[in-house]
């Protein structure tokens with residue numbers, strides 16, 4: 215196992231970084247924020263259709279490039295760094311691994327090639343978005359009816375829902391957790407919500423006895439396999455990569471500012487209090503990135519194993535890191551750090567919003583402790 | 593580091609350790625690590641000779657220098673297996689890991705002939721004479737003087753070194769001294785090799801936090817180094833001294849995770865036994881330690897990979913800060929898991945090991961560049977922030 219990127223991986227990364235530095239600049243992100251859309255449709259189209267980002271980790275048999283976890287975390291990191299307003303994580307890092315892990319062969323054939331070419335943007339309507347295992351709660355029930363299924367229930371927050379073409383919905387069917395794919399135009403009620411982090415849209419989904427054809431049930435055999443666990447761990451890991459990237463992004467903003475700002479006749483970057491705080495963040499970035507890339511290199515789609523713990527560890531550290539990087543950015547900018555005009559606020563909101571998704575650090579540490587020490591109640 | 597090609601080496605070392613760290617050497621298991629450096633010194637010197645007979649001293653040295661020519665990754669495997677087996681702190685570390693590689697890189701043929709074989713065989717032990725009362729973090733502020741004897745060509749040394757680990761158990765010392773009268777800072781320094789057993793050298797042990805005395809003050813009053821025992825040219829001392837530190841930041845720290853992992857396992861074991869593991873806060877701290885150790889392992893692999901693209905340059909700079917602070921926190925966690933028991937000194941080996949961890953890990957963030965110096969380095973070299981201004985107090 216080597217943790218050095220291959221030339222191809224480096225090329226993917228550099229190309230992505232070059233593109234997003236232009237297309238997801240501060241001005242571009244602010245346009246999306248001001249518009250209230252939360253998604254940059256043009257940028258997303260470029261990434262998903264022209265550059266094939268969604269095909270990265272889809273096996274070749276389904277029209278993808280057959281690359282792996284390392285490519286996903288690379289791209290996620292850069293998305294985070296530039297706060298790219300695109301549903302890449304939802305589509306490529308959550309929905310796609312979930313489909314690969316749990317969908318029937320027929321459903322894979324139907325959906326994955328469309329994702330690979332950028333024709334399908336997908337959101338997943340988890341019942342427990344705030345938990346490590348987002349399947350721990352299910353608020354949607356399915357029933358067999360003539361000519362297919364009927365879905366009933368409500369999911370209060372679905373990331374990227376307002377922009378998705380298709381929603382994957384875990385639902386209880388006769389007590390068994392199953393997976394449904396619901397097209398946006400199938401009569402699903404989407405209630406857009408206003409997110410504090412305006413760089414990523416969130417919506418609520420309501421299913422009022424929504425009638426669906428038989429092929430809308432897409433799981434092969436429920437949602438409880440090791441492969442589903444591995445898919446969830448991968449989603450966590452990719453989210454951690456986004457957070458680590460955002461930490462790098464906001465730190466770069468801070469470093470540029472402290473190098474310019476002069477007080478007491480010197481650049482404030484020369485004050486040791488400031489140098490040390492930046493250096494501390496740098497150490498923490500290195501720590502999280504090492505964990506993310508190490509775990510990605512070990513990733514296996516069949517068995518979460520230790521990856522589950524490492525991904526949770528990465529999430530816990532990345533949430534803490536990003537929040538600290540963002541709050542330090544505000545502090546080290548002084549008054550302008552408190553303004554709408556300067557960028558720290560964008561990262562600060564992203565920091566808090568991502569922390570709450572798929573469990574806060576305490577939850578991840580709890581899970582790891584359970585694995586190391588046995589359950590707490592024992 | 594767990595690659596296929598290494599597994600043969602791994603088991604060879606494990607087997608060697610299992611068959612040799614036995615009998616009278618049994619007492620050495622887990623002893624003599626940093627901070628515990630004066631534990632069982634004579635037996636540990638014998639252990640060095642035992643290692644030498646197995647050709648396990650200096651395995652990273654080139655074969656024509658008496659080593660095995662192991663790659664960096666293989667040396668880490670050695671460190672890991674050595675640590676896993678409870679191999680004692682290496683009396684020969686300063687010779688093998690610091691002055692040896694420095695002589696291989698910069699020494700004359702005669703110096704190599706004279707010194708390397710005895711380092712490898714465990715016959716001669718070395719200590720490092722850098723720090724002085726006025727030169728700690730500010731190492732270039734060296735005051736110890738070296739003056740050339742016009743008749744013999746020898747260097748006559750006067751001054752004081754401090755915190756010199758294992759000086760009282762060593763045969764030789766390498767000393768950074770000022771050879772150009774009136775020079776300041778990095779200029780005018782010389783790198784000398786001196787035998788400790790001579791007139792004009794006085795060694796005073798300094799008792800440290802754990803009660804033992806691993807380090808010393810070394811006083812020089814007209815002590816002599818032979819003319820041919822200068823490494824590099826007079827005036828080039830700083831360059832040599834820095835190159836030596838480059839060797840120090842390498843391999844020995846990369847292999848230590850195995851013993852870190854054992855320490856964490858021990859803490860988990862005790863937390864399960866004594867009920868501390870039911871506290872939600874302790875559980876969070878243990879989980880955090882586990883995550884930090886995982887990250888450290890991958891960080892070490894990144895350091896090792898020595899990526900030619902330079903992608904990881906910034907991250908590699910933070911490695912020392914990361915491991916030393918992680919280890920220090922682990923020491924505190926160990927005590928908090930032991931609770932009241934930690935307050936009582938006993939010879940229960942598990943408790944003793946954790947109490948030592950608690951006390952000795954305090955040194956991790958001081959030697960080899962303090963935390964603050966590390967952060968300066970990361971900020972300046974990694975992040976391109978302005979350098980610290982120098983004061984005028986000398």
Ligand SMILES: Cc1cc2nc3c(=O)[nH]c(=O)nc-3n(C[C@H](O)[C@H](O)[C@H](O)COP(=O)(O)OP(=O)(O)OC[C@H]3O[C@@H](n4cnc5c(N)ncnc54)[C@H](O)[C@@H]3O)c2cc1C
Nearest residue numbers: 720721722723728729755756757955958959960962964965
């Ligand atoms: C267990 C142990 C073994 C050692 N063994 C050896 C040995 O074998 N040989 C040897 O030569 N030395 C040895 N040392 C010495 C070690 O290298 C020094 O202690 C270290 O370099 C710090 O120097 P100092 O003790 O003089 O502290 P100082 O430099 O006086 O530092 C005191 C405090 O000031 C801070 N400080 C200093 N400069 C700055 C700055 N520019 N910015 C911000 N903060 C600053 C430091 O971080 C520290 O917190 C050993 C030390 C220990 C603890």
